[in-house]
Amino acid sequence: MEDYLPFIKKQITGMQDLMLEYDDMLSLAMLTFLNCIRQYSPQKGNFLSFCKTCIKNRLIDEGRKQMGYRSKVIAFEPKEEEEAGQISDAEAKVSWQLYEKDQERNALSEEIRLLSDALDAYGIRWEELPRICPKQERSRKNCLMIARAVVEKPDYKKELLRQHRLPQADLAAQLGVSAKTIEKHRKYIITLAILLMGDYPGIRTFLPKYREVN
Structure with missing residues (x-):
């Protein structure tokens, strides 16, 4: 890429x-x-x-x-x-x-399709990504920290995958981040968590704001 x-x-x-x-x-x-x-x-x-x-x-x-x-x-x-x-x-x-690299482009297109399908289950559209991405670098780093916590703790991960929601109160207490902040960036955090859990190497290396999730 x-x-x-x-x-x-x-x-x-x-x-x-x-x-x-x-x-x-x-x-x-x-x-x-x-x-x-x-x-x-x-x-x-x-x-x-x-x-x-x-x-x-x-x-x-x-x-x-x-x-x-x-x-x-x-x-x-x-x-x-x-x-x-x-x-x-x-x-x-x-x-x-x-x-x-037409074949590589086709593979990336398939990644986009799969990610779009995964996001759709959470009410997130691919076209929303530019809008929901935080403008401030500090906010993006905090969102990445929260997404990592969701993926690394089995109970949090299970709640996200089964109930399609974030354990906001537990995350706020564990990480010292306000629940309002988590709610404000909920879609972006979920997107990062899905990228962390899924097989999307092309997208993760292609987008600077997602490279940190490798």
Whole structure:
């Protein structure tokens, strides 16, 4: 999955006017790229152009939500050089890697499908992940700590798997975290716990905010 990072990082370049933190933009761009893998079909044209447009539009939308940013959403139209079949060396290299790793992309798409199904049982939609992810690094670390506690203690894990809920009072008492905080980030904590328990190596290594769950 690391092979895709240069292409994704390139899409963030020039988006500083959105006033979003770089790590937040990168994580959002990665989530959008994963969604593109899931949603792409040949009818949507060139895969890289499709991803490029989706990523930039998603970042603009987030900028509008966070900072009241106003700008036109980029229309999905191939550039003249793309129409003529002329792309930069960097894009050509990434494009070749994407096609060469088509089987790996299919495997990742299957991971996304399986994770989406798992999250659905808890009332969590894949599309919610960018929204429910805490903005502050400290909050993300606390959520990871809570998720680890759920997975490592059999009683907590059993309650999550069987009753589809977190033992919030017990977790608050054990970890010294307020029950309100656990409730506020409940969906994100559950998502991390599922990632910890399940077989999702591609997603965990691909998303910076989930790498810590390895």
